[in-house]
Amino acid sequence: MIELKGVSFSYASSAGPRRQVFEGLNLLVRQGDYAALMGPNGSGKSTLGKLVKGLLSPSSGEVRIGGRPLNPGEVSPRVGYIFSNPENQIVSSIVEEDVAFGLGNRGMDPALMSARVEESLRMVGMAEYRTHSPHLLSGGQQQKVVIAGILAMECEALVLDEPTSMVDLRDRREILDLFQRLHEEKGITLLHITHSFEEALQAQDLIYLKNGRVSFYGPPEEFLTSTPSAGPSNLQIPPIYQIIQGLRERGHPIPPGVHSYAELKSFLLEREKAPRS
Numbered sequence: 001m002i003e004l005k006g007v008s009f010s011y012a013s014s015a016g017p018r019r020q021v022f023e024g025l026n027l028l029v030r031q032g033d034y035a036a037l038m039g040p041n042g043s044g045k046s047t048l049g050k051l052v053k054g055l056l057s058p059s060s061g062e063v064r065i066g067g068r069p070l071n072p073g074e075v076s077p078r079v080g081y082i083f084s085n086p087e088n089q090i091v092s093s094i095v096e097e098d099v100a101f102g103l104g105n106r107g108m109d110p111a112l113m114s115a116r117v118e119e120s121l122r123m124v125g126m127a128e129y130r131t132h133s134p135h136l137l138s139g140g141q142q143q144k145v146v147i148a149g150i151l152a153m154e155c156e157a158l159v160l161d162e163p164t165s166m167v168d169l170r171d172r173r174e175i176l177d178l179f180q181r182l183h184e185e186k187g188i189t190l191l192h193i194t195h196s197f198e199e200a201l202q203a204q205d206l207i208y209l210k211n212g213r214v215s216f217y218g219p220p221e222e223f224l225t226s227t228p229s230a231g232p233s234n235l236q237i238p239p240i241y242q243i244i245q246g247l248r249e250r251g252h253p254i255p256p257g258v259h260s261y262a263e264l265k266s267f268l269l270e271r272e273k274a275p276r277s
Contacts, residue, residue: 001029001032001033001065001066001156001189002027002028002029002052002064002065002079002191003027003028003029003062003063003064003065003067004026004027004028004048004051004052004058004061004062004063004064005061005062005063005064006024006025006061006062007022007024007025007026007027007051007058007060007061007062007063008020008022008023008024008025008058008059008060008061009021009044009051009056009058009059010059020212021044021047021212022047022058022212022213024061025048025061025213025214026214027048027207027217029157029189029191029205029207030189031066031156031187031189032183032187032188032189033189033190033204033205034179034180034183034189034190034192034202034203034204034205035190035191035192035203035204036192036193036194036199036200036202036205036206036207036220037049037191037192037193037194037207037209038193038194038195038197038200038206038207038208039208039209039210040210043209043210043211043212044209044212045161045193046193048209049081049159049161049191049193050159051063052065052076052157052159052191053076053079053081054070054073054074054075054076054079055075055081057070057072057073057074065078065079065157066078066156077153078155078156078157079155079156079157079159080151080153080155080157080158080159081150081158081159082143082146082147082158082159082160082161082163083163084161084162084165084166085166086139086142086143086145086146086166087135087142089149090134090142090145090146092134093133093134093135094130094131094132094133094134095121095126095129095130095131095132095133095134095137095145096117096121096130098134098149099117099120099121099145099148099149099152100113100114100117100149100152101149102149102150102152102153103117103152103153116152117148117152118130120148120151120152121148123148123151124145124147124148124151124178125144125174125178126141126144126145129141129145138167138168138171139166139167139168139171140167140168140170140171140172140174141171143163143164143167143171144178147175147178151182155188156188156189157188157190158179158182158188158189158190158191159191159193160179160190160191160192160193160194161193162193162194162195163175163179163192164176164194164196164199165195176199176202179192190203197220197241198240198241200220201220201221201240201241201260202260203220204219205217205218205219205220206218206219206220206223208223221241240260243264244258244264252268252271254267255267
């Protein structure tokens with residue numbers, strides 16, 4: 001679904017030579033995958049996301065979406081982009097009008113547009129706020145409105161650029177659960193840029209950028225046991241992972257798919273109910 005082939009990109013610098021971010025970068029995120037993208041500051045995470053959307057164009061190489069290369073300056077309608085600050089993407093004074101904005105620009109039939117807006121708001125749990133002002137909502141609710149607008153456009157892939165960095169803990173959990181549902185129920189391809197390894201644990205794969213290249217691409221749990229050169233030495237291990245690892249060391253067969261406290265609780269309760277042999 002998302003493919004970068006031999007991509008190079010650099011930024012202009014007032015201090016002299018251009019700052020090279022990528023040179024000959026290759027990357028493939030398959031249709032329906034949920035990939036977390038991590039790396040130190042300045043490693044090119046947001047730059048990569050913007051290249052995927054078409055907000056930036058590579059100096060050489062190709063960015064392909066669904067097998068089709070993006071032309072220089074072309075913004076892909078098949079990719080939705082969610083920024084960390086939702087207020088930067090809200091353009092209307094009424095929630096339902098904001099969700100309908102992109103559809104209206106496409107000239108969609110009003111009846112179809114209304115149905116699409118209603119379904120998208122229901123999907124993100126914001127249907128009851130359709131006539132509210134988005135500027136009076138919480139940061140998490142605003143982010144859900146932005147997500148609803150992108151879902152209404154029926155994008156096949158989403159680039160999530162630190163989408164929970166400006167919301168509180170409750171909204172953060174709800175938004176992360178929403179991304180999981182979109183992946184599992186809708187089959188939407190997700191590229192989730194994050195600094196949080198706890199968030200990365202819910203993805204199928206972790207892509208770690210370092211020095212302008214992919215130093216690791218695989219299941220997040222394997223990253224913790226990979227070579228030290230793959231990631232930072234000061235990586236903060238999430239408490240949930242420490243608990244799961246401790247239980248495994250004590251003989252509890254916690255499966256790899258358990259990444260959250262809720263999943264761990266559910267697994268342990270089901271195991272307790274299972275008949276003893």
